[in-house]
Amino acid sequence: MLGSCSLEALRKRKSYKWRTYPDDVLPAFVAEMDFDLAAPIVVAATAALAAGDCGYGHKGELGEAFAAFAAKRLRWSPDPARVYAIPDVMTAITEVILAGSPPGSPR
Numbered sequence: 001m002l003g004s005c006s007l008e009a010l011r012k013r014k015s016y017k018w019r020t021y022p023d024d025v026l027p028a029f030v031a032e033m034d035f036d037l038a039a040p041i042v043v044a045a046t047a048a049l050a051a052g053d054c055g056y057g058h059k060g061e062l063g064e065a066f067a068a069f070a071a072k073r074l075r076w077s078p079d080p081a082r083v084y085a086i087p088d089v090m091t092a093i094t095e096v097i098l099a100g101s102p103p104g105s106p107r
Contacts (some may be wrong), residue, residue, distance in 0.1 A: 005035055059085040 007026075010018055017027050017034075037045075048054070063080030070076040086092040 010034060057085060059083070 011023065012018075015033060017029075017031065021027050062085055063083035066083045067078050067080045070078050084095075086095065
């Protein structure tokens with residue numbers, strides 16, 4: 001399910017985590033980046049790169065897909081129109097804090 005995730009394969013990666021520390025140090029903090037990508041993601045990314053489609057993504061049917069997932073998995077019915085594509089986790093956290101804080105709250 002999560003791929004091979006072998007140490008040998010991980011050490012070949014060029015990310016900060018695998019290039020910062022010497023080989024005798026195991027950067028043991030776990031992240032999603034340490035697992036193999038799902039085959040459909042590799043296919044979609046490869047197709048987008050081959051087509052030169054590297055612009056900002058459109059949310060497409062993200063709202064509907066998330067609402068269907070939430071209904072099935074969480075018994076929750078979010079409004080698909082209120083689902084937004086966010087570029088990273090910290091941006092999403094910032095937006096949630098801003099949305100839930102009174103106007104003028106200290107940052």
